[in-house]
Amino acid sequence: MIDHLRDGFGVDPVCRVLDLSPSTYFARKQRPKSDRRLRDAQLMLLVTAAWEDSGRTYGARRITRTLVRAGHRVARCTVERLMREPGIEGVIRGRRRRTTVPEPTAPACRTWSTAGSPPSVRTSCGWPT
Structure with a gap:
């Protein structure tokens, strides 16, 4: 990462931002x-x-x-x-691996409705809104 930024900013400022001493960077570059x-x-x-x-x-x-x-x-x-x-x-033979991916357009779910709230509607997560 430092190699990509050293031409534009120099090693010392980049190491300062990364909270890394420049001597550590140069020692790592020279190490086999x-x-x-x-x-x-x-x-x-x-x-x-x-x-x-x-x-x-x-x-x-x-x-x-x-x-x-x-x-x-x-x-x-x-x-x-x-x-x-x-x-x-x-x-992968047979059943595929299945991971759960949340729907980005699904409404946020609340766990309980209050007594004065409108009638609850079941959502994709099963809790009343």
């Missing part, structure tokens, strides 16, 4: 990549290739098995994490 990050970059290529070879149908379990058969040591949780970052997903 960690072993995990380097291995993740290699595995990401393998995971993507296995997913593409399967016709974009394999999930984390099958991709893990494919990579292990090919001679790579990789855990399923690692493959799950690597698939989650770019949003790679296997084909």
Whole structure:
């Protein structure tokens, strides 16, 4: 983020706004990549290739098995994490995942009506308005 803003504002003002010392920013820029990050970059290529070879149908379990058969040591949780970052997903068979999304035009619901209020009408959430 700082790299995008440093040309226009400079490092010191951006770090001041982010409540970060400039020496921390420069130390992070000079630090070599960690072993995990380097291995993740290699595995990401393998995971993507296995997913593409399967016709974009394999999930984390099958991709893990494919990579292990090919001679790579990789855990399923690692493959799950690597698939989650770019949003790679296997084909979902059977019932789809269902999430509840509130209707943006639905009226706000009250839990109880008072004695002097007009007759209640049931809404989408089931409570009288």
